Amino acid sequence: MLSFFVISVSIIFYHVYSNHLEWKKRKEEETTMMWHKGQPVKFQDSVINTASVPITMIAYKPIPQQGDGPLPPEVKKIVYNGGSLVRFREPETPPVIDQRKLSFNPIKETEEEHEQEEEEEEEESRASAVVPSPFIPEWLLEVPEDLDVLIVERHFEDAYNLIEKTREFLNETQPSTGRESLDVSFVTEMRKKLDTRVDTLTVMLTKELKVTPEKSLQGGLRSARPFIRVLNQLNKASLSCDLFLALCSSILRAQLKRVRRDGPALNYVSSASTVFFTNLSLMTTELQKVAFPGTGECAAAFVVWATREFNLFVSYVIRELFVTQSSLSSLSPCIAAVSTKCDQLTSLGLDLRYLLDGALRGPLTKALKETRDKLTDTIKLRCSEDKWKPFNLNNRQQRDKFLAEFSEAGLTSMTSYLTGDCWLRLSNNTILFTRLYLSLLQDCFQLATSELLYSIEDTLYVVMQHQLKHVDASLRNDQLADEREFIVQNADFILNNLLTLCENKFEQHFQFKSKKLETKEKVEKLCV
Known part of the structure; x- marks a missing residue:
């Protein structure tokens, strides 16, 4: 009796499990089209966007406009699948199993849990993935990864070019352009990824331009040109201007530290003035013709920066020159040298002479x-x-030297005061x-x-x-x-x-x- 019961249960379980596998296989092969007010709303039990997955329906009778559920049997369906039109028949209803006969099934609960987990994982994967349109190019899908590689390898200009190329493509495929458009969710997701890469690129460029004690300034402003250019192209002109001026300050200080203090004050101040004004002229030219050509975005900030740096330099010169017992004869050549160098900046549109005169007046x-x-x-x-x-000039040689000295000064009538050969x-x-x-x-x-x-x-x-x-x-x-x-x-x-x-x-x-x-x-x- 017991063996008969076990055999019966095994047979029932075998038939149920076979029917279940057959139904599951048929479900994977077939597609159920759900309708709501005449519009398709489900495709393989998931919400679809007809803009990204075209669906063609051919009906011999008008499609019902009310209620939800599958199409009636008399309506023939053709759905888009992988670039071809495939005809599907109505899915068969899975066999109804008497739950009372299966109430004693020891693996039913485990099987249902496994199916539920699979369905949840499938729904999560579909929700997280953006369903691309069939005409999306392969390079567009690889843009985020390509940008990451370019930024890490410090190919910043190539990264910017790829960003601009992607933006242009996304703009050209908008619905308003009349061309075949991309899925809205895909475009939104791609734009978010682009914005994230732009922020990363900005951080990397800022790091390259930022001055640190361990960074060499040997390349000068020339080595910073590509970074400044990319920042400007990313509409970060204010940030690039601040970094450019900070780099200029570091270069100026580094150059002035190299000026040797040997010899009199005149030699030192003249050398320091040459270094300062030469570098300031080069920086002005770099700003106007290379870093920010044809724009006034950084002009005001540069004038403020130049004024601050010039005031620091003049205060430094004052400390060096105006010390105790400094004669006017030693001061005047130094001041004249600084004034001459300062006047040369006027040709570049930078007039700092009034600052020099005001600082030296006291x-x-x-x-x-x-x-x-x-x-x-x-x-x-x-x-x-x-x-x-x-006054006795002693000899003719001294007399000639004396007359030449005063004649050069403008006193040409000294010969009228001579008496004899050497007396004056x-x-x-x-x-x-x-x-x-x-x-x-x-x-x-x-x-x-x-x-x-x-x-x-x-x-x-x-x-x-x-x-x-x-x-x-x-x-x-x-x-x-x-x-x-x-x-x-x-x-x-x-x-x-x-x-x-x-x-x-x-x-x-x-x-x-x-x-x-x-x-x-x-x-x-x-x-x-």
């Missing part, structure tokens, strides 16, 4: 005042030792003052700016006034009555030769005459 005004006080003390000391005796009807004090005053005038011309004009004129006036006071006092001194004629000759030389020459040079340089010449008129009256 220190130079103080330097002019200190120079004036030192020279007046020197004049007082020499005047106290003046014996009003003719001018005192040693007058000769020393002439050299001092001509040197002071030349130094003032090198420092000349509109802000320093008053200080320069005052310095020239005060120094000349002290010398003329000495002449005036000597003419009034009764003890020097015997040397009066000689003193008058020296006064005539100072007034009609030296001072006249200085007036003409002053007017030629500043384009106006000096008004502080009242002392000259007073001394002229004494010489009558």
